[in-house]
Amino acid sequence: MNRMTYEIDRRCVDKLHMDLHTFSKLCSMLRATGRLHDTRNVSVDEMVAVFLNVLAHHKKNRVIQNDFYRSGETISRYFNAVLGAVLCLQNELLKTPEPVHENSTDERWKWFKNCLGALDVTYIRLHMPEADKPMYRTRKNEIATNVLGVCSQDMQFIYVLLGWEGSAADSRILRDAISRRHELRVSRENYYLVDAGYPNGEGFLAPYRGQQYHLNDWRDGYQPTTPKEFLT
Incomplete structure (x- = not known):
């Protein structure tokens, strides 16, 4: 876990499809939702790493169990917990598209008001x-x-x-x-x-x-x- 998310940037990108800085920022944002907290045995960073591993590589639960030395129930529970926290960030992460304005000067878009x-x-x-x-x-x-x-x-x-x-x-x-x-x-x-x-x-x-x-x-x-x- 430490080698994946704290030590080597390239390893973090390979495993989680994001660099160390981005991973750290995402974990901070998810903590701020109030839906994720460190437990006695599992940190928020590990929960997020599990979640990203599944998404990045489409790994089965049993494979993630071996990677993180956790039970299948723990993997499933924290995957769903992180998913819920990510959905809480939709208003922050999803940008509402802006329509083309009447005074647009973009040659590609100025013909298409709104x-x-x-x-x-x-x-x-x-x-x-x-x-x-x-x-x-x-x-x-x-x-x-x-x-x-x-x-x-x-x-x-x-x-x-x-x-x-x-x-x-x-x-x-x-x-x-x-x-x-x-x-x-x-x-x-x-x-x-x-x-x-x-x-x-x-x-x-x-x-x-x-x-x-x-x-x-x-x-x-x-x-x-x-x-x-x-x-x-």
């Missing part, structure tokens, strides 16, 4: 049992999960939805995101930019159908020739 950012899906390849592969097979014949990512104007992730099959349509995943319990919220006066795989609707602005909008289409100095191309 826009919050953009969203799209991406494929992440998976290894899974043969029986489950058909659902996760993409149009390119890869086995993958379809992940929805929502970014602010400065390309910071503000919402991510995991778990959909690679065969799922983009619009279906977006419907799930806005209708589930912890949904993607878009206020009535704001919207996100989406590509042609999504329909236009309240909160989401798609390009004109049949227009060129991918970056590859605009190489070699190609310029818009119609109003629709300009706005796309």
